[in-house]
Amino acid sequence: MVDEVILLDYWPSMFGVRTRIALEEKNIKFDYIEQDLCNKSALLLEMNPVHKKIPVLIHNGKPVCESLIQVEYIDETWPRENPILPSDPYQRAQARFWGNFIDKMLPGLGKLMWGVKGEEQEAGKEFVEMLKMLESELGDRTYFGGETFGYVDIALIGFYGWFDAFEKYGNFSIEAECPKIIAWAKRCVKRDSVAKSLPDSEKVTELVPELKKKKRVG
Amino acid sequence: MAERSEEVKLLGMWASPFSRRVEIALTLKGVPYEFSEQDIANKSPLLLQSNPVHKMIPVLLHNGKPISESLVILEYIDETWQNNPILPQDPYDRAIARFWARFVDEQLMEKELVGKDFLGGESLGFVDIVATLVAFWLMRTEEVVGVKVVPVEMFPEIHRWVKNLLDIDVIKKCIPPEDEHLNYIRARMDSLKLKSV
Numbered sequence: 302m303v304d305e306v307i308l309l310d311y312w313p314s315m316f317g318v319r320t321r322i323a324l325e326e327k328n329i330k331f332d333y334i335e336q337d338l339c340n341k342s343a344l345l346l347e348m349n350p351v352h353k354k355i356p357v358l359i360h361n362g363k364p365v366c367e368s369l370i371q372v373e374y375i376d377e378t379w380p381r382e383n384p385i386l387p388s389d390p391y392q393r394a395q396a397r398f399w400g401n402f403i404d405k406m407l408p409g410l411g412k413l414m415w416g417v418k419g420e421e422q423e424a425g426k427e428f429v430e431m432l433k434m435l436e437s438e439l440g441d442r443t444y445f446g447g448e449t450f451g452y453v454d455i456a457l458i459g460f461y462g463w464f465d466a467f468e469k470y471g472n473f474s475i476e477a478e479c480p481k482i483i484a485w486a487k488r489c490v491k492r493d494s495v496a497k498s499l500p501d502s503e504k505v506t507e508l509v510p511e512l513k514k515k516k517r518v519g
Numbered sequence: 520m521a522e523r524s525e526e527v528k529l530l531g532m533w534a535s536p537f538s539r540r541v542e543i544a545l546t547l548k549g550v551p552y553e554f555s556e557q558d559i560a561n562k563s564p565l566l567l568q569s570n571p572v573h574k575m576i577p578v579l580l581h582n583g584k585p586i587s588e589s590l591v592i593l594e595y596i597d598e599t600w601q602n603n604p605i606l607p608q609d610p611y612d613r614a615i616a617r618f619w620a621r622f623v624d625e626q627l628m629e630k631e632l633v634g635k636d637f638l639g640g641e642s643l644g645f646v647d648i649v650a651t652l653v654a655f656w657l658m659r660t661e662e663v664v665g666v667k668v669v670p671v672e673m674f675p676e677i678h679r680w681v682k683n684l685l686d687i688d689v690i691k692k693c694i695p696p697e698d699e700h701l702n703y704i705r706a707r708m709d710s711l712k713l714k715s716v
Contacts, residue, residue: 351622365614367621377610390598394586401588402572434572 306331307359309345311338313500313508316368317356318459323375325494326383326450339515369400372455386452396452399438399445403456406431410463413471414509415516425471432479439485454489461486462500466509527552528580530566532559533695534703536651537589538577543648543693544593548600590620593645605645620649647684654681655694659704 306324308331310317324331336345336355348357348364358365358374365374376385386393406428413424435457439445445453464475464486476483489495527545529552531538545552557566557576569578569585579586579595586595597605606613623646654677684690695703 360611363611365611366618370614370617370621373617374610374614377613390595391581391584391586393598394591394595397591397594398586398588401591 304329305359305361308333309336309342309348309355309357309359310334311336311355313462313505314355315459315463318462318498318500319368319455320356320358320371320375321498322455322458322494323372323385325497326385326455327375327379328382329375329379368459369404369456372452376452384449384451385455387446396446399435399453400456402431403435403453403460406460410460410467413467415513421471425467425473428467428471429473429475429478432475432482436479436481439481443488444485450489450492454485458486458489458495458499461490462502462505465502466506469506470509526580526582528555529553530555530557530563530569530578530580531576532557534700535576536655539651539693539695540589540648541577541579541592541596543651543689544596544605546689546693547603547605547648548596549602550596550600590617590624590649593648597645605648607644616645619646623650647680651684651690651694654684655700659697659700662701 306329308317308320308324310321310333312335321333334344336342338355341353345355345357346353348359349355349366352366354366356368356371358371360374360378365371372385386396409424409427409431412420413428416424435445442448444450445457467473468475490499527550529538529541529545531541531554533556542552542554555565557563559576562574566576566578567574569580570576570587573587575587577587577589577592579592581595581599586592593605606616658681
């Protein structure tokens with residue numbers, strides 16, 4: 302039976318990028334369907350009735366929601382090629398821990414980009430602090446997975462497309478604060494799966510004022 | 520009894536549902552462990568060293584190696600001691616279980632229980648263990664505060680599910696004793712009232 306894999310996504314999404322990368326890493330053919338978040342499609346609402354959010358991965362008609370859950374699902378369903386999570390339970394637990402940590406950065410980033418004026422300073426500081434913790438976890442390794450690109454790398458790299466936007470609106474330099482993270486990101490971008498999946502930074506930054514207007518109205 | 524020397528220690532707190540989840544999982548698997556009650560107001564060096572990022576319980580120490588975050592710990596336990604599996608085998612079912620476990624941590628799950636005895640389907644599973652939070656903590660808090668957040672008329676499925684849970688030995692053993700727990704909740708509410716004045 303030929304697998305049918307569909308991804309409902311939104312091109313700048315930091316979370317959608319994760320699922321795209323995982324699918325590319327495993328060389329899985331999939332149909333990418335761009336979603337208009339202001340005008341949610343019937344398919345999206347049917348496949349993610351609980352949260353009505355992207356990304357949604359649909360495998361042979363069955364939906365899987367939430368990007369990190371999708372990444373694990375992809376790893377477990379197509380286990381032979383380019384394993385994403387390590388095989389040792391303790392290493393897996395560490396990877397999942399850091400994946401959750403990265404997800405916890407989101408509310409702060411929300412404040413940074415869309416928050417009340419004056420909140421960006423504090424939010425920017427918090428974001429940099431969390432990045433520094435990740436930087437210390439990375440240490441001198443090539444990837445968070447060690448020599449192999451893996452789960453934590455996938456969890457974080459999606460944010461890289463937004464780094465320029467964060468720096469602009471938060472008024473700080475990530476390179477100055479966390480040079481090892483920038484070096485790591487540049488290594489990741491050399492991988493085909495990442496290069497194919499990351500949104501263009503410039504386009505993301507250009508999109509921000511439009512998104513700000515929509516969020517004020519919404 | 521163990522084949523090799525295994526040291527399992529849980530840094531937890533008797534009133535924390537996150538800590539209790541881990542105890543349920545360990546008990547379900549028959550894993551002997553040492554429970555170390557933590558004082559959150561006065562964090563021990565061991566806790567700070569074992570979870571330097573969040574400095575929170577629960578932390579599981581397996582042969583000295585720390586694992587933090589209750590859902591991460593549950594998955595670790597399931598992968599390390601493979602008897603009485605908590606998560607289903609099929610990747611799709613696992614994805615669904617993980618989704619609902621996260622959801623439970625965020626909100627109520629009334630609709631999901633219709634027609635099922637347990638969130639896991641036929642038997643106590645990953646999501647049920649995670650959801651004991653709602654059942655016991657919410658209902659006991661209701662009793663103290665006098666406000667019905669989960670009234671039986673509006674949430675008949677949740678009440679039915681709680682009744683099922685209370686029939687299970689593992690659950691009975693692992694939830695905090697009612698009287699002490701109610702006193703604890705009252706004390707916390709009082710201290711919150713003082714702060715808000």
